[in-house]
Amino acid sequence: MIRxxxxxxxxxxxxxxxxxxxxxxxxxxxxxTPEEFDLYLDFDETRDAAVKxxxxxxxxxxxxxxxxxxxxxxxxxxxxxxxxxxxxxxSIGEKALVLAPDNIPxxxxxxxxxxxxxxxxxxxxRSEAYARRALDLSESRxxxxxxxxxxxxxxxxxxxxxxxxxxxxVAMKRGAVPLATQEFERAVAENPEADGxxxxxxxxxxxxxxxxxxxxxxxxxxxxxxxxxxSTLAAAELSRER
Numbered sequence: 001m002i003r004x005x006x007x008x009x010x011x012x013x014x015x016x017x018x019x020x021x022x023x024x025x026x027x028x029x030x031x032x033t034p035e036e037f038d039l040y041l042d043f044d045e046t047r048d049a050a051v052k053x054x055x056x057x058x059x060x061x062x063x064x065x066x067x068x069x070x071x072x073x074x075x076x077x078x079x080x081x082x083x084x085x086x087x088x089x090x091s092i093g094e095k096a097l098v099l100a101p102d103n104i105p106x107x108x109x110x111x112x113x114x115x116x117x118x119x120x121x122x123x124x125x126r127s128e129a130y131a132r133r134a135l136d137l138s139e140s141r142x143x144x145x146x147x148x149x150x151x152x153x154x155x156x157x158x159x160x161x162x163x164x165x166x167x168x169x170v171a172m173k174r175g176a177v178p179l180a181t182q183e184f185e186r187a188v189a190e191n192p193e194a195d196g197x198x199x200x201x202x203x204x205x206x207x208x209x210x211x212x213x214x215x216x217x218x219x220x221x222x223x224x225x226x227x228x229x230x231s232t233l234a235a236a237e238l239s240r241e242r
Contacts, residue, residue, distance in 0.1 A: 029067035040068050053079050070099045077109055089113045104159060107134040111166035115173050124170050131166040134159060154192045161191035165198050172205070181205045196225035200234050216241055
């Protein structure tokens with residue numbers, strides 16, 4: 001009887017943990033064997049980034065067909081993003097989409113990363129497709145039963161903001177300044193929080209269009225919003241305009 005109760009408690013805690021990291025609209029995924037779950041816990045409960053990365057590689061090698069790999073790939077994607085390993089982000093993200101094609105965080109991460117640096121038209125097309133898919137899903141899916149209505153609204157706005165920003169960057173890379181400006185204006189308007197990168201990029205687009213007063217106002221907001229590298233760039237732009 002005690003063993004049965006322990007099993008129920010463990011199952012409930014596992015489901016709660018899996019639900020907590022499940023992308024909006026996705027169903028929780030489960031291990032098929034206790035051994036698979038134990039190895040997944042070794043990965044999931046690790047906090048050191050380098051150790052977690054090694055645990056992720058070990059889990060993928062040991063259970064290449066696991067449903068839980070989508071969570072491992074999400075972690076690995078963030079590990080690669082934090083180190084500016086954009087090619088790894090794309091590779092890992094697209095593996096995750098094979099398992100979960102409608103995973104909004106992964107779609108947004110790919111849409112964010114793919115237009116950066118030297119890119120070709122195919123990369124821009126893929127980024128646009130991922131951003132538009134995330135936008136569609138943000139409207140058609142329940143975000144989470146665990147969130148309040150206000151929190152759900154904020155999350156949807158953040159999703160839309162990131163998607164519009166990705167579309168804006170794609171348009172910038174294509175040389176479509178009016179369209180890029182429109183998309184970044186949408187991104188800034190949707191975002192419930194000030195995003196220094198979005199503000200800085202929109203300000204640069206305003207400068208390109210000769211809207212210097214609008215640009216200066218946004219550069220000032222970007223200085224205040226950060227992060228530090230954006231604050232420095234925005235402050236430099238303001239000093240040039242004075």
